[in-house]
Amino acid sequence: METNRTVKRTAFCFDMDGTITKDELLPCIASEIGIAEEIGLLTKATINGYIDFEASFRLRCLLLGQINPEVVQAVVANVPLDEHLLDFIKERKEDCFILTGNLDIWISPILKRCGCKAFSSHGEYNNGKLQLTSILNKGRAVRHIRSELCYERLVAVGDGANDAAMLELADVGIAFGGVHAPAQAAVHASRYVVHDGDALCSLLRTL
């Protein structure tokens, strides 16, 4: 039977917060100093594109930078992941990439569990003070994966306004509403909208 499927060397690019994780990380971290609600509000406004991602992230890091990094990592290690997505990534870790605006020094427990390559923002602690050294531009990272890592096709999955560039540049963009409704900008940049991790992985395996 004829088929609509074409096999090309495909890279799968995933947002992390609210896509691979079942919770947004920064509000979880913020609960350590009792400002989960405030950071949650800021995170929600950022996801929906009401606030510029970079400005919001800098502000959130400023607030959360006072928490001991070991405590942050312990919180991050306990954040539940979407098991379907985790299985999919483990199956094809060579071709899966996590693209996250979150900080490398905070999210390492999750990256370790996933076992795939990641592009993230960078930061370091100097005398106990957090300093942001770079913030990830997802559009640039997607271009790098396509051109430098020589993939013929890119599939991208994300939920927030800061995923729109990645979703737009991918050959197949998927807006994922596993934790909350995907931002309008993410939906409008995507070909597919999916709300369930199992359905998402079933679609990914078909592409």
Add this chain to the structure above:
Amino acid sequence: MQPVENAVIAVAGLGSRLGLGHPKCMLEFTGVTLLTRMIRMLEKYPLRIHVVVGYREDLIIDHCAHYHPQVVLVRNPEYRTTNTAYSLAMGAQYLNGKCVFLDGDLIVHPDSFRYFLQQASRSDVLVGLCQPNTEHAVYVNTEESANGLLVTGFTRNKRTRHEWANIFTGPSTLMNDAPNYVFEHLAKRLPLSGQMLDLAEVDTATDMQKAKLFVLKYGL
């Protein structure tokens, strides 16, 4: 024998004859939308369900997020300038195996659908037929054969015993590069196997009244 593995529902259209201000599939009869009724029917089978959205996609995406998170929504942003065949082809892209293609403005009796799916595994393409009951019907010329009904033509001009039901099965590529109406594309492959379905279609205000009665009569 190849079973049907996928369902593609087209709900991208404007539904301009009814002028509801929302997609026809969001019409509620006895508190259940047409789309929910259709998805519930399809969920009884091991089918991957793709719903192609366009006009007022926000409403349908929100509805599916709440009630049908397991379906995949496929966006057709060009719904104003493309037709149902285009939406169906979009919905079936990347799918493997046989698909059942459905218009989202239908209420189908589940028993007749079950039999339709059973019959679908026997032929490459199976055309859904129904008793003529809508205002803007496309009629179907048929012949009896040893293997059941054979579809030999489609016409808008002459009323026949059967109406085109806007449901059919076939390979996922079936609607690729279809420039016109779905039935016109199917007509290129005639003769095709046909199978009756018990259903109501909502295209006009009169159809809507008939569809309501259909739902009440069968308790759907």
